[in-house]
Amino acid sequence: MSFFFKPSRPKTPQELVKAIKDSLMGLDTKTVVEVKALEKALEEVEKNFVTMKLMLSGDGEVEPNMDHVSQMTLEICKEDVLALFLHKLPIFGWEARKDLVHCWSILLKQKVGSTCCCVRYMENHSELLDFLVVCYDNKDIALNCGNMLRECIKYPTLAKYILESPSFELFFKYVGLPNFDVASDAFSTFKDLLTKHATAVSEFLTAHYDEFFEQYEKLLTSTNYVTRRQSLKLLSEFLLEPPNSHIMKRYIAEVRHLKIIMTLMKDSSKNIQISAFHIFKVFVANPNKPRDIKVILAKNHERLLALLYNLSAGKGADDDQFEEEKELIIKEIERVSQLPNLES
Template structure:
C-alpha cells in the first residue's frame, strides 16, 4: 500500500509577500498585458496577494498579527516603493482588491518601524501621490476608495498641509458639486477633514491664501445646489469659530460682501441653512468695531432683518435658551444702528 502526502506549503515571509505584490502589480502594466486572459490572471494574482497582506497586517480572525512580521512587511513595502505602485494601479484593480487595499492602507500608515512612521515618511518624499489620490475623484469607479485613503493621510498634519497648499486643493470646489451624490458627499467629507483636523495648519493656510480661498468658498455658499449650501455654511461656522482662526474671523466680519452672503442665507427656504447662517451673521452684528459700510448695509435692511430674526427659531432642543438670548442681543444691536 502506498501513501501520498500533500506537501504543506510554508507561509511566505514578509519579504516574499512584498515581492509577490510588486510583481503582480507590475504585471498589470498595459504594455506587457497583451491578452484579456493575461490581465485577468494578473488581477487574480494581485487580489490573492492583497488577501495575504491583509492577513499579515490584521490577523486571520483566529490569531493576532505577528508584530515583527508586520514591521518587516511595512519596511519592505516602503523599500520596494509598493505604495507608489498601488496608487498608480488603483484604477485597474478589481473591487475586492480595492477593498483589501483600503483596509490595509490605514494600518500601514499607522505602523512605526524603529520609531519612524515609515509609510507616512515615504509619502512625504513622494507628495505627488496625494495629488493623484485627489484627482481620482474624477473617476467615479475609484473615487470612494481614493477618498478613504486620502482621509487616512489627512490624519497626519504634514500630509494635510501639503494637500491644502497644493494646486490640487482647488479641485475640491469642483468635486463637492459633482453630479454623482455619493462621490460629491465623499469629496465633501475629505474637504471638511482638511479644514478642521489640524487647526494651526489650517489657520496658517487661510492666512496665506485668504482672498483666493474665500472667493472660491463664496461660490459654494451661493450654489444653486441645496446640499452644497447646507454643508458649506455649516462647515464655515465649524472652522471659522475655531480658536486658531480667530484672526481670520476678525478679517472676515469686516467684509460687506460676506455679510451680504450671510443675509441672503438668512432668507433661505431651509431652516438649517438659516440657523447656520445666523451663527456667523451674529458675529458681524456683535462686532463692536463694525466698519461704516457694514453699518450702512445693516441699517438699510433693518426692518427686513428684524422680521427675519423674530421668526427664526431653532425648534425643540437644549440650545433654545442660549439661542433666544443671542437672538435678543442681536435684535437689540440692529435696532440701535442708525446710519
C-alpha cells in the same frame, strides 16, 4: 500507496512584498487582447492582497506578528510598492480595492522605531497625494481614493501639503459633482482638510485668504441645497477654531461676506436660516464693526428685524439660549440703526 503533501511554507514579509510587487508589475505587460492573461494577473494580485491583509491584521483568531508587520512595512516603502498600489488601483477588481483600503490605514500608522515610514514615504513622494485627489474624477475608484486620502489627512504634514497644493482647488469642483456619493465623499475629505489640523489651516487661510474665500463664496451661493447647507455649517466650524480668530475678525469686517450671510438667512430652508443666523450674529455682535458693516445693518434693519422675529430654534436646539442670543442681536441692530451719520 498514500501520498502526503506538506503544506506550503508561509511567505516571509520580504517574499510577500516581492510577490506583491511582481504581480503588480505583471499588470504592465498585459494588453487588452490578452484578457485571460490579465485576469490571471489580477487574480494573483487579489490573492497577494488577501495574504497581506492577514499579515497586517490577523485572521480574527490569531493576532498579527508585529515584527512581520514592521518588516513588511519597511519593505513596501523600500521597494516603492506604495506608489504601485496607487497607480494600479484603477485596474484592480472590487475585492482587491477593498482589501487595499483596509491595509492602507494600517500601513500608514505602522511605526518602525519612532517613524511612520509610510507617512515619510508619502512626504517624499507628494505627487501621490495629488494623484489621490484627482482620482475623484474617476467615479469607479473615487470612494476608495477618498478613504485613502482621509487616512493621509490624519497626518499634519500630509494635510498641509494638500492644502498648499494646486490640486486643493479641485475640491471646490468635486463637492458639486452630479454624482451624489462622490460629491458627499469629496465634501468629507474637504471638511477634514479644513478642520483636522487647526494650525496648518490657520497658516493656509492667512496665506491664501482672498483666493480661498472667493472660491468658498461659490459654495455658499450654489443652487444645490446640500452644497449650501454643508458649506455654511463647515464655515462656522473652521472660523470659530481659536487659531483662526484673526481670520474670523477679517471675515466679519467685510461687507461682501455679510451680504451673502444675510441672503442665506432668507433661504427657503429652515436649517440654512438657522446656520446663517449663527454666523450673522458674529457680524452684529462684533464690538469693532467697520462703518460699512454698520451702514448695511442700518439700511436693512427693518427687513432684518422682521426676519429675526420670525426665526425660531431648530429641532433639538436650546430654545432659551437661542431666544436670548436673538434678543441681543435685535437690540444691537436697533441701536446701530439709530446711530447718526450712517448715510452712505
